[in-house]
Amino acid sequence: MISGPSGTGKGAICAGLIAGTKMMLSVSMTTRPPREHEEEGKSYYFTDKACFREAVAEGGFFEYAEVYGEYYGTPKAPVLAQLEKGNDVILEIEMQGAAQVKQSMPDAVLVFILPPSQEELRKRIEGRGADTPERIALRLGQAEGEIEQLERYDYSVVNDDLGGAIRDVHAIIRAERLMGAGRGAKFMSPEDMAAIRRAGRLRVGQGARKIIESYQAGNIKKQ
Ligand code: 5GP
Secondary structure, eight states, X not given: OEEOOTTSOHHHHHHHHHTTSSOEEOOOEESSOOOTTOOBTTTBEEOOHHHXXXXXXXXXXXXXXXXXXXXXXXXHHHHHHHHHTTOOEEOBOOXXXXXXXXXXXXXOOOEEEEOSXXXXXXXXXXXXXXXXXXXXXXXXXXXXXXXXXXXXXXXXXXXXXXXXXXHHHHHHHXXXXXXXXXXXXXXXOHHHXXXXXXXXXXXXXXXXHHHHHHHHTTOOOOO
């Protein structure tokens, strides 16, 4: 599961992550209206609130949440089909939904994408040119609230360079697979060991407060 404030580049990371792999990026269903460049069935499945509630009642979602007055949910069937084949599934979802997934599937891994700094996040949101100053302030405030919840995540990745962030998430996935399989160190390749070391540096663990403070101070280091 990939989460994080808007403007951190989650979408680009997810797209880069699955390219050339067997991993699947789950397509969510939402009641919010499509944006200009968005395509039905690719960005989202767009629906209305009545249909969404019906799907909830039928148990059709793996998880769902209400965000800014609209519903967002992960359709259950495609995710389960993929997992049964032994392939990993990437969900780009927010924290309420991620917490539901974690509860029903404790092996699921939660990665938080951090912008390099508050200043950089402001620039990225302003650079989209889509928001009024009030909305920019609102989004930045929301981002701060989300970052404060970092301790609920397994890993944090700073997106100061897209390629590096994608490699970080790949290392996390590889390391988690190896650890899940309980493979001993002597059976691991040098690439496996490198992934485990790289992922280890990205673990949040007890370090959440320190990461938040260095982000707020504008000197977060790319690990
Ligand atoms: P947006 O409207 O900007 O596409 O998405 C708003 C928020 O909803 C983002 O934080 C995004 O990660 C989250 N989101 C998208 N799809 C889902 C979903 O299926 N479930 C949950 N819980 N959140 C989602």
